[in-house]
Amino acid sequence: AQSVAQPEDQVNVAEGNPLTVKCTYSVSGNPYLFWYVQYPNRGLQFLLKYITGDNLVKGSYGFEAEFNKSQTSFHLKKPSALVSDSALYFCAVRETGANNLFFGTGTRLTVIP
Amino acid sequence: DAGVIQSPRHEVTEMGQEVTLRCKPISGHNSLFWYRQTMMRGLELLIYFNNNVPIDDSGMPEDRFSAKMPNASFSTLKIQPSEPRDSAVYFCASTPLTRDYSGANVLTFGAGSRLTVL
Numbered sequence: 001a002q003s004v005a006q007p008e009d010q011v012n013v014a015e016g017n018p019l020t021v022k023c024t025y026s027v028s029g030n031p032y033l034f035w036y037v038q039y040p041n042r043g044l045q046f047l048l049k050y051i052t053g054d055n056l057v058k059g060s061y062g063f064e065a066e067f068n069k070s071q072t073s074f075h076l077k078k079p080s081a082l083v084s085d086s087a088l089y090f091c092a093v094r095e096t097g098a099n100n101l102f103f104g105t106g107t108r109l110t111v112i113p
Numbered sequence: 114d115a116g117v118i119q120s121p122r123h124e125v126t127e128m129g130q131e132v133t134l135r136c137k138p139i140s141g142h143n144s145l146f147w148y149r150q151t152m153m154r155g156l157e158l159l160i161y162f163n164n165n166v167p168i169d170d171s172g173m174p175e176d177r178f179s180a181k182m183p184n185a186s187f188s189t190l191k192i193q194p195s196e197p198r199d200s201a202v203y204f205c206a207s208t209p210l211t212r213d214y215s216g217a218n219v220l221t222f223g224a225g226s227r228l229t230v231l
Contacts, residue, residue, distance in 0.1 A: 041225075043204055090156065099208075102158070
C-alpha cells in the first residue's frame, strides 16, 4: 500500500530565507513523486515531479525537490522564499503501473514579510 | 485550453436534497478523478475512470454517492440524499492515460465545487 506523510501541518519562514517542506513516502517498488500547490479557493496546481534520473528535480516558481531513496523522502525546497509562496502544499505518490495519485495531508506555508 | 471545468463552483443545499456536481475534463485526457477535500480528512480519492469506465470506486463513502462518465467529455458526481457531513470541496482532475501505464502523467485539477449542506 502506498502512503505519504507530511509531518508538519504548518511551516513559517521569513521572506528571503530558504524554505523546506518535508515529505516522506512508502510505496511498493519505484515511486513517482509529485508536489502540488493550492492557493486559496483554487484547485491544486502541479509544481514538479520525480520519475527517474537526477535526484534533484527543478520545477515551477523556483521550487526544487530532492529525492532520497534511502530516507524515502522528497522534500520541497526553495532558496529564497517570497510572500506570494504562501499556500498549501501537497506531496503525492503513485506506484509504478498505478494510475491513482495518493496525497499527503498538506502543509500550510506562511512566508512572513 | 480552458482546463478542467467544474460546476457549480458553490452549492448550498438542505439536508436530504439531491446534489449533482459536474466536470468537463481537458480534451484528450482519458482518465478522470474525483477527489474530496475537508479540513479533517484532507484530500481523498473518491473514484476514478479510465476511458469512461470506473476503475476504482473504493473511496466512495457510501451508497448515497454515485458517479458516472457517459462520454469522454463529461462526468457527474451525485449525492442523494445529501447530509451535512458531505460538506466539502469536491475536485475533479484529468490526465492522459499513458500507453505504458507508467504513472508519470500529471493530474490537472479543476477549481473545485464547494458544497455546503445545511
